Amino acid sequence: QSGLTQPASVSGSPGQSITISCTGTSSDIGGYKYVSWYQQHPGKVPKLMIYDVSNRPSGISNRFSGSKSGNTASLTISGLQAEDEADYYCSSFTSSYTLVFGGGTKLTVL
């Protein structure tokens, strides 16, 4: 099972919005509404930010939103803040009853 494809890096200024893409296939992202997004600060444990494409767990800011179109999922962060600077990973359930992650995207807040 190949990993999902994410851009290696994205950047934005405070207050702006950014979008991170995550591309898979019809056997994972395209076939199911089970995409999640994780935030990981350096040296820290990953944190669940979005599940089932667009749902936020309790306590997650509504500045974080998710969507999906075809084989590509997206995470949008609006009103960018300094503390948003981190690595972001997408994941998807697959038709093989496994889970696949993206390679990760480093977000830099300028």
Next chain:
Amino acid sequence: QVDLVESGGGVVQPGRSLRLSCAASGIIFSNNVFHWVRQAPGMGLEWVAGMSSDGRHIYYADSVRGRFTISRDNSKSTLYLQMNSLRAEDTALYYCARGYCSGGGCWNFDYWGQGALVTVSS
């Protein structure tokens, strides 16, 4: 407060075995799905294995199937990962994570341990 504490990591030679444990507290262990996720140094996340609450349903990544075995002891609130025939590419920080259940099953990870470092080297 949910706590997941991994143990059993260390340095091991290629071809040898190691068993990781994940002790859970603050949660009804027997009601929950758990997974192992690993992260090689400086690299991204890789899902390794998952097990249903009753242990009847088990899932593995292709990269470890046939070499790794996930198991659990609900009476001890502990999850295990038996790793055999270890390779250099298995070197990673191994996280235990709770599977948060949604419409798509329990493939979202909301609680994570701090990880156990496994280094495979001669």
